[in-house]
Amino acid sequence: MGSSEKTILVTGGAGFIGTHTVVQLLNDGYRVSIIDNLDNSVIEAVHRVKDLVGPELSQKLDFNLGDLRNRDDLEKLFPKTKFDAVIHFAGLKAVAESVGNPRRYFDNNLIGTINLYEVMAKYNRKKMVFSSSATVYGQPEKIPCVEDFELKAMNPYGRTKLFLEEIARDIQKAEPDWSIILLRYFNPVGAHESGKIGEDPKCCSNRGIPNNLMPYIQQVAVGRLPELNVFGHDYPTKDGSAVCSRLHPCYGLADGHIAAVRKLFSSENIGCIAYNLGTGSGTSVLEMVAAFEKASGKKIPIKLCPRRPGDATAVYASTEKAQKELGWKAKYGIAEMCKDQWKWASNNPWGYQSKP
Numbered sequence: 001m002g003s004s005e006k007t008i009l010v011t012g013g014a015g016f017i018g019t020h021t022v023v024q025l026l027n028d029g030y031r032v033s034i035i036d037n038l039d040n041s042v043i044e045a046v047h048r049v050k051d052l053v054g055p056e057l058s059q060k061l062d063f064n065l066g067d068l069r070n071r072d073d074l075e076k077l078f079p080k081t082k083f084d085a086v087i088h089f090a091g092l093k094a095v096a097e098s099v100g101n102p103r104r105y106f107d108n109n110l111i112g113t114i115n116l117y118e119v120m121a122k123y124n125r126k127k128m129v130f131s132s133s134a135t136v137y138g139q140p141e142k143i144p145c146v147e148d149f150e151l152k153a154m155n156p157y158g159r160t161k162l163f164l165e166e167i168a169r170d171i172q173k174a175e176p177d178w179s180i181i182l183l184r185y186f187n188p189v190g191a192h193e194s195g196k197i198g199e200d201p202k203c204c205s206n207r208g209i210p211n212n213l214m215p216y217i218q219q220v221a222v223g224r225l226p227e228l229n230v231f232g233h234d235y236p237t238k239d240g241s242a243v244c245s246r247l248h249p250c251y252g253l254a255d256g257h258i259a260a261v262r263k264l265f266s267s268e269n270i271g272c273i274a275y276n277l278g279t280g281s282g283t284s285v286l287e288m289v290a291a292f293e294k295a296s297g298k299k300i301p302i303k304l305c306p307r308r309p310g311d312a313t314a315v316y317a318s319t320e321k322a323q324k325e326l327g328w329k330a331k332y333g334i335a336e337m338c339k340d341q342w343k344w345a346s347n348n349p350w351g352y353q354s355k356p
Helices: 016-027 043-058 071-077 095-100 102-122 156-174 213-221 249-266 285-296 320-326 334-347
Strands: 007-011 031-036 061-065 085-088 127-131 179-185 228-231 272-277 302-305
Touching (some): 007 016, 016 031, 016 043, 016 249, 031 071, 061 071, 071 102, 095 156, 102 156, 127 249, 156 179, 156 272, 179 249, 213 228, 213 334, 228 285, 272 320, 285 334
Parallel strands (some): 007 085, 228 302
């Protein structure tokens, strides 16, 4: 069966990684259904996906407003479409916010996913790619992280991902006809090379500051915020700031999800298996600032602040397993990521909205 005959349900498909993955799926010939509650995304992003792929491929995309925590929203969807696989992005993802409001994270990330498994089982749709996170490693004793390391998340967000990985393993062990691929990855940096879709978080701190580094740097660069707070400048790293791996949303993460979907369809007895997606090396916060300044030609004023609870010192992953078994490798470095990020930012200084 060719990809043109297969339909993929993408939960959270209107979000940052979701939209980039949907573009790649459509260009690869898949049919795609999105379900998203637009809690941290906007319908304009879906319209831009359709513009990017053109009128013919956009006919293969449908959008459904729905919340996984409401099982009825899933029950409306599954009887009308035979999904060949599910890519599950939907959930909240900010470490600092999860520390301050863990119940919100347990409600969104755990209950929504359990409902999804229930409805998938009811309709005998048992192939899933799950968007996990490198936060499941916590602060590992050594780096790079390998998939069989001990898992010990340091914050509520990371624990939701860890709990959901355990749930996936338990379900697949009890019901061996499930095939589940867990993708553990790090911070996405960049945007579609067209500059038409990118990261536009609604989810901010109570001071209106984005919870993730790159949209924060971007908002300083376009003048929406006066300076970048660098949380932690006394870590035992080369420049004192925290280190992690960064990945391009198209030529890293989206390609990784496509590779995982292909494996679901081409391999028997996958079981429940985890893969790291990363560059195999780490980049510090201050190195990211310098790279973005070079790409944008803008000076980013910074303010050194105390560490945030829940943040790790340095985490990046070995990607040998993904290269060997999925045929996947990250294609872009930090310079290219920042170039694409700046194209998105300069074309869309207020994200998907015009200036309020």
